Amino acid sequence: MDRDAVEPSVESMPGSRAQQWADYHHQYSAPSTYVYDFVWDTSAPAIGPFCTDVDGNVLLDFTSHVAAAPLGYNNPTLQEKLAAFDLPDPTKIAGQDFYVSSDWPPEDSDRPGPTELMERLTDVTSHYDMDTVFLSNSGAEAVENAIKICYASGGHRGVTTEGAFHGRTLGALSLNRSKTVHRKGYPEIPGIMSIPYPSTDEAYDRRWRTDGPGGNVLADKLHPSQGVVDAAELAYVIVEPVQGEGGYRPAHPEFARDLQAIREEYDVAVIADEIQSGLGRTGEMWGVDHLDLTPDVITCAKGMRVGATVSRSDVFPEETGRISSTWGAGDLLSSFQGALTLDVIQEENLLENVQTRGRHLRESLVDAALPGVTDVRGPGLMIGVEFDGKDRRERVVEAALERGLLTLGCGHRTVRLLPPLDVTEREIDLAVDLFGSAVEDAASDVTTATTDGGH
Ligand SMILES: Cc1ncc(COP(=O)(O)O)c(C=O)c1O
Missing domain, CATH: 3.40.640.10 (Type I PLP-dependent aspartate aminotransferase-like (Major domain))
Structure with missing residues (x-):
């Protein structure tokens, strides 16, 4: 997958395999855990914020697994360093109560x-x-x-x-x-x-x-x-x-x-x-x-x-x-x-990238003056887009997903955008386009604001 050229492409979201996979998952998982409508195929191509799901859809992931994957998918530097790691005897224990040395000094x-x-x-x-x-x-x-x-x-x-x-x-x-x-x-x-x-x-x-x-x-x-x-x-x-x-x-x-x-x-x-x-x-x-x-x-x-x-x-x-x-x-x-x-x-001096790209993301969203958006906020790449009601927020997350852009809700009526820390300008622009189109789409379904408090 060429990070500089790849674009999200969606056949259907969630696709039939993703649905089947979710059903399988739910046979065993506690019912109260979250379900996401996308199932990442770990054996398929993925790079930076792009990944492929089990139905072959190529997705632009602006959730970074709720900040658990700050370097996105298959970060080359991390991959290279990890590849050099010769996994020792798997029974070898770690943990801070135990001393572990794999190198010297x-x-x-x-x-x-x-x-x-x-x-x-x-x-x-x-x-x-x-x-x-x-x-x-x-x-x-x-x-x-x-x-x-x-x-x-x-x-x-x-x-x-x-x-x-x-x-x-x-x-x-x-x-x-x-x-x-x-x-x-x-x-x-x-x-x-x-x-x-x-x-x-x-x-x-x-x-x-x-x-x-x-x-x-x-x-x-x-x-x-x-x-x-x-x-x-x-x-x-x-x-x-x-x-x-x-x-x-x-x-x-x-x-x-x-x-x-x-x-x-x-x-x-x-x-x-x-x-x-x-x-x-x-x-x-x-x-x-x-x-x-x-x-x-x-x-x-x-x-x-x-x-x-x-x-x-x-x-x-x-x-x-x-x-x-x-x-x-x-x-x-x-x-x-x-x-x-x-x-x-x-x-890789990623703090600087976060500042520059974050500013670009925030300003692009503000400039887009999207219907129903009441606030765009947040430092760096921790951006919240607040809507005038929960229904609209839900519809926007769904419409973004249908276009191959993964986002998450937070608070009561906010969408959070948190791409990987090394996100590029092209990726931000792609996401802003998809997000804008999702918000316009939602605007035709949800016209009235609900009064359900802020955030
Ligand atoms: C601010 C904050 N504190 C604590 C936690 C809990 O972390 P964990 O899910 O790893 O237990 C989270 C998880 O989202 C969080 O966002």
Whole structure:
């Protein structure tokens, strides 16, 4: 497949094989898991954002597997490095509780394992003085361990934000405020308060600022004489620098500054959940790099292939056995791929590409002035296109799919676009054309806006 020439081509979407495959899948999979209408054929040609599905349709994938594939399909540099990896005895264990060496000296390995992955993660978080990592297997576990280490430092309360998504283990789930379906009926850890997550000027003024003693919702609660919560009881504030599931909404810069002031005044740990916004997605290595906010803990996963809780050594509990995971860091190949992904992002200067292409994507969508679109937002290649109603959003995702463009919904009425970090100008232009045509198509089916709230 020639990346510079290939174009999406669709016979029927979803095709009959994809439907058959989905039926087969559902004979065994838990019924509540998501179903996507495309089934990627891993043995068929794929490159960058292009892949082939089981019916032979060629698709332009602007989902990057929900940020789990930041380098797209068959990234040549990654492939080359992986090809040189001679998979050792498959029974050989990995994980951070075990020492694994595949090369010498440890700091200069061509086949980086869990330890080298941790070293790289401290390199890209050194501007926050982070020097220590706990590796696990998923985003939810990265969050789970982030809150555990903060609780271990003292305090039994946590703060989360409206619209947040932090994962599905019971601890992480207790921090979610994006959709009822994630939480209903499940027990939650106590002591979690939620605060607004202002993204716009209007929300910052109306929902966050107050006339109270602290001047904002959280500072009022923590105020020493007039507040309602003893700040010493607060273990952390967890925040997504750009909300993912909640609707691709960037944190308002002043909101971030206010959180920084609270962090400094009350010595409260800030956890930046970078599981969707990290690893270059926003044009900086971390979404929080855009803000005047210093995180004490960063969580990342997805494209890293493993879960990672990164922090300063003084934030982690010292006692042996306080946190642990048998398969933390996955197998050798997972940590190897995570480390190489970080290498490719840096060696190929992808942050710059994300900034340039992101600007082009955002501006092209704004210039297209598409019917029913109420907002186009987001830093880098984490772009949310908000519509005037959920029905229209659903129809647009469907119409895009029929044209071979894969997109995803988020929030209540937003489409998220997150192509691979090395996306080209031609690919952006192709996607904008297909997206525009899908929106026009949807406009003929959906004429009236539903009133179902924002995002
Ligand atoms: C911001 C954020 N936090 C946590 C998670 C949970 O990650 P995982 O699905 O790997 O458990 C996600 C997943 O989408 C996420 O977007």
